[in-house]
Amino acid sequence: MEFPELKERVQELKAKKNAVILAHYYTPYETQELADYVGDSLELSRLAAKTDADTIVFCGVDFMAESAKILSPQKTVLTPDPRANCPMANMLMPKELRRYKEEHPDTIVVAYVNCSAEIKAEAYICCTSANAGKVVASLPKDKPVLFVPDRYLGTFTKKSVGREMEVWPGFCPTHQRFTLKALAEAKALHPEAEFLAHPECPEELSAAADFVGSTSAIIRRVGESDAKEFIIGTEQGVLKAIREKSPDKIVYPLLEGNVCPNMKLMTPQKVLWALEDNEYEIKVLEDTRIKAKEALDRMLAL
Ligand code: SF4
Numbered sequence: 001m002e003f004p005e006l007k008e009r010v011q012e013l014k015a016k017k018n019a020v021i022l023a024h025y026y027t028p029y030e031t032q033e034l035a036d037y038v039g040d041s042l043e044l045s046r047l048a049a050k051t052d053a054d055t056i057v058f059c060g061v062d063f064m065a066e067s068a069k070i071l072s073p074q075k076t077v078l079t080p081d082p083r084a085n086c087p088m089a090n091m092l093m094p095k096e097l098r099r100y101k102e103e104h105p106d107t108i109v110v111a112y113v114n115c116s117a118e119i120k121a122e123a124y125i126c127c128t129s130a131n132a133g134k135v136v137a138s139l140p141k142d143k144p145v146l147f148v149p150d151r152y153l154g155t156f157t158k159k160s161v162g163r164e165m166e167v168w169p170g171f172c173p174t175h176q177r178f179t180l181k182a183l184a185e186a187k188a189l190h191p192e193a194e195f196l197a198h199p200e201c202p203e204e205l206s207a208a209a210d211f212v213g214s215t216s217a218i219i220r221r222v223g224e225s226d227a228k229e230f231i232i233g234t235e236q237g238v239l240k241a242i243r244e245k246s247p248d249k250i251v252y253p254l255l256e257g258n259v260c261p262n263m264k265l266m267t268p269q270k271v272l273w274a275l276e277d278n279e280y281e282i283k284v285l286e287d288t289r290i291k292a293k294e295a296l297d298r299m300l301a302l
Contacts, residue, residue, distance in 0.1 A: 003030055006272055010034050013275040020053035021271065022068070024060035025215050026237040026263035031059050034271055038241060040215040041067075041113050042128040046300065048072055057274050058282070059266040061086040066117045069282045070292045077282040080270035084262045086114055088200075091170035092149040094118040100146065107144045107166075110135060111295060114172075115149050117284045120292035123148070126299040129199050130214035132157040134302055136165070156199040156206050174260045175200035178233055182255045183208060186231045190252055194227040198234035205233055222246045235260050 001009075014021065014036075022044045023035035032038045037047050041064060048056055048068035055076040058065035061084045069077040097119055101109065111123035112132065120126055127135035136157050139145060145163065147154035149170030158165055178201050187193070196218045197209035206212045211221050215238050222230050222242050229250045232239060236253040237260075243251065273279070284292070 001269075001272075003033075003268065006268055007034060010268075010272050010275060013272075017055050017275065018053050019055035019057055019275060020047075020051050021057045021059065022047060023266070024064060024237075024263060025241055026235040026260050027059045027266040028264055028268070029237070029240050030268045031266050031271060032237075032240060034268055035059060040128070040130065042130045042214070043216060044068070045071065045113070045128075045296065048077075049300070051075075055275075055278075057271060059271060060084075061089070061260075061262050062282075063089045063114055063116060065282045066284055067113060067120075067296065069284050070117060070120070070289050070296060073284075073286075073289060076278065078274045078278065079280050079282055080267070080274040081265040082280040084265040086172075086262060088149055088170050088172045089115045089119075092119055092168055094122060097122045097148065104144065104146070107146050108139055110139070110145060110147045110165075112148065112150050112153055113296075117288050117292045119148065120295050121288045122291075123295045124298070126295045128214065128299075129153055130216060131299065131302065132199070133161050135299055136161045136163050138302055139163075150200060152202055152206070153199045155203055156212060172200045172260075174235055174258060175233075176202060177258050178202065178205050178254055180204055180208065183231070183233075186252060186254055190229050190231060192227070193229035193231045193250075193252065194221075194225060195231045195254075196221055196233060201233050209233065218242070219245055222249050222251065235263065237263065 021035045023032050023038050049071040057078045065079045109123040111126050145165035148168040151169045154167030194210040196211045197205050223246045233254040
């Protein structure tokens with residue numbers, strides 16, 4: 001089926017089922033074209049909580065669709081491909097965190113939203129890359145803190161807020177591929193360009209960046225900066241939104257072809273199938289959902 005026909009069919013089914021399509025910036029461009037909203041984790045969590053739709057088709061990896069279900073249990077949340085997992089989220093198992101908590105009963109656990117519902121349920125509060133600093137700064141000063149599961153966001157936050165905390169050694173395999181060598185090569189080609197990095201990048205990349213921020217913050221920075229050219233240190237799906245919002249600016253990916261293969265599983269064809277077949281429905285155990293919601297609500301209230 002050609003894309004225009006597929007798009008029309010998706011629109012019909014969306015209207016019939018009172019469905020909304022949410023897509024992360026890292027999904028394929030045509031999937032972003034089908035979406036009602038394109039955003040980062042924080043924006044999409046807020047939208048999922050607010051929407052009046054009966055069905056949410058969530059185009060992103062599993063933990064994002066789970067967050068939508070946690071916040072909106074009465075809605076049907078569908079993922080177009082249940083194989084779309086986040087490797088970083090799988091670097092911390094609930095059993096490991098429960099053991100850590102038993103051994104460190106005073107510790108406050110901050111969970112980056114890139115983790116399973118079960119990990120969120122064990123955490124005191126969640127954060128995203130957009131609000132990690134604000135979340136950590138809001139915690140009581142006299143308590144030890146464990147930040148999970150991303151070592152790079154945790155370390156960046158620790159430095160920017162000036163707060164000592166233990167950091168779980170997880171990482172994003174896509175952002176981990178960025179190196180100082182790739183940056184030097186990109187800088188040699190575009191010496192006037194600002195370098196904008198996502199905090200999931202390795203520490204040395206964040207230290208070398210002109211600006212470090214979440215996907216949405218990077219998009220805003222391009223629009224607000226006086227610079228004309230930018231090297232973007234995050235998944236290159238975001239370039240579409242940057243180019244649409246700032247057509248007068250020139251953006252280059254730090255590493256051509258460095259994509260998140262899990263996000264790319266969200267193809268337009270699977271979005272159509274999800275609506276046609278009401279598959280694949282996201283389910284979260286109710287006691288896990290209630291505890292995970294408390295951690296997400298604490299974040300959303302800030
Ligand atoms: S870009 Fe990295 S952190 Fe984000 S979903 Fe993909 S693997 Fe996970």
